[in-house]
Amino acid sequence: MRRVVTPELLDEDLGTPDEVRDSLLDLRGINQKFGGFRSIAHLLKFIAERRNKNRLTFLDVAGGAGDVAHEVSRELSSHAISLNATVLDRATSHMNHNGLQIARVAADALELPFASDSFDVVGCNLFLHHLEEQEMLRFFRDALRVARVAVIASDLRRNRFHWVAAYAGRITYRSRLTRNDASASVRRAYTIDEIKVIAPRTGAASFEIAPHFFQRFGLILWKTTS
Numbered sequence: 325m326r327r328v329v330t331p332e333l334l335d336e337d338l339g340t341p342d343e344v345r346d347s348l349l350d351l352r353g354i355n356q357k358f359g360g361f362r363s364i365a366h367l368l369k370f371i372a373e374r375r376n377k378n379r380l381t382f383l384d385v386a387g388g389a390g391d392v393a394h395e396v397s398r399e400l401s402s403h404a405i406s407l408n409a410t411v412l413d414r415a416t417s418h419m420n421h422n423g424l425q426i427a428r429v430a431a432d433a434l435e436l437p438f439a440s441d442s443f444d445v446v447g448c449n450l451f452l453h454h455l456e457e458q459e460m461l462r463f464f465r466d467a468l469r470v471a472r473v474a475v476i477a478s479d480l481r482r483n484r485f486h487w488v489a490a491y492a493g494r495i496t497y498r499s500r501l502t503r504n505d506a507s508a509s510v511r512r513a514y515t516i517d518e519i520k521v522i523a524p525r526t527g528a529a530s531f532e533i534a535p536h537f538f539q540r541f542g543l544i545l546w547k548t549t550s
């Protein structure tokens with residue numbers, strides 16, 4: 325299935341405040357039911373165990389309302405891992421509807437406003453498919469600068485079955501933005517084989533990638549080998 329870039333309405337806030345709010349609620353439901361929260365929690369738990377850490381600082385890039393950071397923090401706490409999360413998003417309109425007590429920064433994800441080695445892990449959920457290859461390399465290289473240990477990503481896998489499933493979900497979405505964006509996201513997503521070609525060019529010491537949960541992949545870019 326060929327990758328096709330179709331504009332996504334939420335990217336440009338092309339809706340009323342209520343429509344944007346409902347689309348963010350749709351995203352929360354998608355992350356909860358189809359592996360977003362689980363995938364990021366799994367990656368962070370793996371890193372903590374591999375590096376023998378029970379505390380991690382985490383920058384969630386393009387993290388919107390902070391739902392992922394909040395749910396992942398709760399999940400990791402059940403494994404005796406403490407997560408201190410900061411959420412970065414370009415749009416303040418995405419950040420303020422849920423009252424979660426999480427540090428938030430409004431900034432460009434491709435120009436991270438942090439010093440080198442500021443966080444143990446820099447990561448993103450459902451962000452990579454918004455980027456073209458050169459943008460992705462730019463993001464990963466800057467994220468590796470800001471991270472001390474690793475950069476992680478969870479995103480969609482592009483295939484026809486996933487596209488059909490996303491389109492069929494239109495009957496359940498709250499927002500017309502989601503009804504447009506869900507299937508568009510799958511069409512512009514990457515395959516695991518495509519990411520395997522990009523990852524070695526990021527400057528990471530090594531990388532690991534695998535299928536995750538429902539039609540996702542999980543990627544770890546290790547900053548160092550130990």
